[in-house]
Amino acid sequence: QVQLVESGGGLVQAGGSLRLACAASGRFFSSYFMGWFRQAPGKEREFVACISSNGGSLYYADSVKGRFTISRDNAKKTVYLQMNNLEPEDTAVYYCAADAILRDVRNGGEYDYWGQGTLVTVSS
Numbered sequence: 001q002v003q004l005v006e007s008g009g010g011l012v013q014a015g016g017s018l019r020l021a022c023a024a025s026g027r028f029f030s031s032y033f034m035g036w037f038r039q040a041p042g043k044e045r046e047f048v049a050c051i052s053s054n055g056g057s058l059y060y061a062d063s064v065k066g067r068f069t070i071s072r073d074n075a076k077k078t079v080y081l082q083m084n085n086l087e088p089e090d091t092a093v094y095y096c097a098a099d100a101i102l103r104d105v106r107n108g109g110e111y112d113y114w115g116q117g118t119l120v121t122v123s124s
Contacts, residue, residue, distance in 0.1 A: 002026040002113040004096050009118030012086055016122070020081040022096030022115055030054075033102050034072055034079040035111060038092035038120075048094070049081060050105040059105050063089075086122045093117040 008020040022034070035050040049070040050059040058070055069082040079096060097111035104110060 002029070002032065002098050004098060004113055004115035006094065006096050006115045006118040009094060009120045011121045011123065014086060014088055014122055014124050016086050017082070017084045018086065018120060020083065020094055020096075020118060020120070022079045022081075024077045024079070024098065026077075028100070029077040029098075030074040032098040032100050032113075033105060034070075035097045035099075035105060035108075036070060036079075036081045036094060037097060037108050038090075038094045039117075040089075040092040043092075045095070045108055047106040047108065050102075051079060053100075061106075083120070086120075088122045088124045091120060091122050093119050 003025040006022045031053050036048040037045050038048050039045040047061050051070045051072050067085045072079040095117045096115045098113040099111045102110050
């Protein structure tokens with residue numbers, strides 16, 4: 001069983017930065033793929049980024065590539081999402097998710113474990 005708790009959301013002006021963190025409990029964090037997804041008001045949940053268990057493979061949505069960076073610290077059981085040059089379109093609730101085996105890292109339906117989300121609001 002894995003429990004995930006996100007933090008770091010807030011209000012920021014366009015062009016600003018935020019770093020989200022997702023702290024995990026459980027014994028096998030280092031074996032899990034970790035993903036970030038987001039859901040804007042009135043929109044479907046969308047993939048943002050994913051990192052493999054050892055951090056060797058990174059995956060990004062085209063909309064955030066070059067602006068967001070996903071990383072993890074397995075000793076701290078924490079995954080991070082550094083978000084730079086934020087845009088109003090990035091406003092959403094951001095969720096982290098985990099799973100040990102994924103065929104498609106961009107498919108949220110494949111992730112077994114989810115956090116409660118943290119709200120990011122980017123003002124123009």
